[in-house]
């Protein structure tokens with residue numbers, strides 16, 4: 001199958017029902033995308049497909065055929081969300097962080113706190129209590 005991964009064309013030979021999460025981590029060696037629950041409940045595996053946030057543990061590889069997939073690695077090392085998560089201590093163990101950041105990527109630039117809470121409602125964090133995450137996202141919105 002062929003698709004675009006973080007802006008570059010890729011071709012991989014995988015079973016069409018292989019989870020996109022596993023394709024990314026195993027075939028593409030992009031381990032920034034994390035597995036939490038593996039059941040679509042936690043959002044740790046969130047990536048963007050054609051600009052929409054999806055749980056990659058629920059998406060078969062075939063669904064990415066011809067699509068543009070963006071993972072946390074595709075944001076580079078100095079994205080405002082990454083800097084703000086560090087500045088606001090929005091990450092502790094870090095398992096939820098890539099998924100949080102990818103979900104935050106698709107929020108409106110002028111998203112209110114309530115809209116940020118709603119937009120990240122599918123992303124669970126067992127460490128931070130969420131306030132620092134919301135602060136980080138709000139701070140990134142202002143940059």
Ligand code: FES
Nearest residue numbers: 036037038043057
């Ligand atoms: S690992 Fe995909 S939603 Fe939890």
Ligand code: FES
Nearest residue numbers: 092096125126127
């Ligand atoms: S920082 Fe540990 S789950 Fe969010």
